[in-house]
Amino acid sequence: MPPAPALSPPPEVLNRAAHLEAPAFLLHRPTLVARLSALRAAWDAYAYPVKAQPHPDALAAAVALGLDLDVCGSEELDAALATGAEGHRITWTSPWGDAALFDRLASLGARAYLDSLDQVALWSARHPGRGAGLRLSAGPGTYGEKFGLAVADLPAALTHLRAAGCSLTGLHAHASVTAPDDPDELAAPALDVLAGAVGALDEPPATLRISLGGGWPVRPLTESAPSLGTALLEAARARLAEPLRQRGCTVTLAVEVGEHVLAPAGVYVARVAAVHDRAERRVVVLAAPWVVAPRYEDYPVGFFRPGRDGLHPLDTAPGPTTVYGASNGPADVVSRGAPLPRPQIGDLAIIGHCGAYLSTLMAPFNGRSMPPMLMVDESPAP
Ligand SMILES: Cc1ncc(COP(=O)(O)O)c(C=O)c1O
Structure with missing residues (x-):
């Protein structure tokens, strides 16, 4: 069994996940800014690839940090100019x-x-x-x-x-x-x-x-x-x-x-639609779209149960689990065979490393709306 992928979203991301209507993407601004600045400082120049994460706040953060913006077409050029670059x-x-x-x-x-x-x-x-x-x-x-x-x-x-x-x-x-x-x-x-x-x-x-x-x-x-x-x-x-x-x-x-820097700044929050206890492994299907052919099959996943005081991570004994999105093909695998606790219908799946590309490569299959991308800031000090 492969080692469990680590998923530890910052508290403000968990808090936001507890109060949103899934599915949705959350982009953690402090992580985004820290990762962009680190690479910007190391190189003479860094052009942020707009395609990887076109959220206007992410583009604005990149420009504020002194990055250039790399565009691939007129729509991305419009988005770049809208930042004032x-x-x-x-x-x-x-x-x-x-x-x-x-x-x-x-x-x-x-x-x-x-x-x-x-x-x-x-x-x-x-x-x-x-x-x-x-x-x-x-x-x-x-x-x-x-x-x-x-x-x-x-x-x-x-x-x-x-x-x-x-x-x-x-x-x-x-x-x-x-x-x-x-x-x-x-x-x-x-x-x-x-x-x-x-x-x-x-x-x-x-x-x-x-x-x-x-x-x-x-x-x-x-x-x-x-x-x-x-x-x-x-x-x-x-x-x-x-x-x-x-x-x-x-x-x-x-x-x-793009992806190396931006992916860890984002998570995808989706509800569990179905759980099948197959003989060889458990199968979990999300009530949400996923990219039909994602680049990886080992995204870090955590299951959480909403309670009155927020989200509780499920910590029952893990078993080998494959997590799918809700498209009509077999290739929309989020995580294949990782040891995960057994969720129930309605629990939340939080998927890490979703800050780049996934939100733009998904399709609104089954007549669903595209999940929104929401920016999350650091919690103010208590
Ligand atoms: C011109 C250009 N720059 C940058 C990137 C970013 O690549 P990555 O997100 O894989 O680092 C791409 C990806 O397609 C690209 O075409």
Whole structure:
């Protein structure tokens, strides 16, 4: 039996969970702020990926902490601008980009990382003389192989930009490292790709921003502070920034880490709809949507029973349990086989590590409304 995943929500989150109509997401502002600030302090720049957690208060917190905002389309650009963020604090990276979006980005002075030769051609044609960055493919990593230019296309992209008078402002590749703080485990094809690109620059610009993107894992589950990516940062300084510095180019090293930083700041609160005591394991079904194909099957889950004085964690003998959402497929597994106490219909399930993506990837299946995302602040001192 796998070890029980730890779930210990802060008291104010438990208190809020006791008084809401489930299902709902709760985002704990102090955790969010602490984790964002830690990573911001470690790197030269940090662009908050809006897609990972687009709650307006989360975006505002990121901007207040000095983060840039990374957007993937016009709706996210609207959300970024609604925070009051200045155009030059916005970065854009996406395989999809059309003329209207490019015009908006250029007029705002936002930082674009072009993803394909077609995007390079479109940008150069519409905005000659305006600098742009390039995103490079770093292999399958966390996202498959769908993002970025092949290194082999770099000379053609640079030639095209140069012909249009567009300087190179940045390079981007998702590092997607599994252990960003561990030099012994650091395997980042992105560093090889970027080092190759840096070496291929015949005339480096005076300044260059290099983003190592996101894709760090959310594990281990019990970690209370985020990884800072120190080993990755040191490797990037040695392999990318230093060679460029020797050629007169000042490098800003940036990250766009989303899930690793944001997930632990949020929980999902849902009621138990059904409990089946099968021979091999217990099955619990939530009265709530869940992502049809979540990335993990070991979210930390706690069961709580509402009482007059708040929520009480169930502490009966644990048994192997699989927890499902309420969609019509077998893939909406929240937690598979973890030892959990037996809940009853109507008990609350609190699921940890739900601060990123889940709220945006759920579907309102069965005609349900989408669960709200609520911000929770620290309780005032008694
Ligand atoms: C351009 C960009 N930046 C940052 C991220 C954040 O990635 P993660 O939340 O996996 O760290 C993504 C994820 O899709 C992305 O496409």
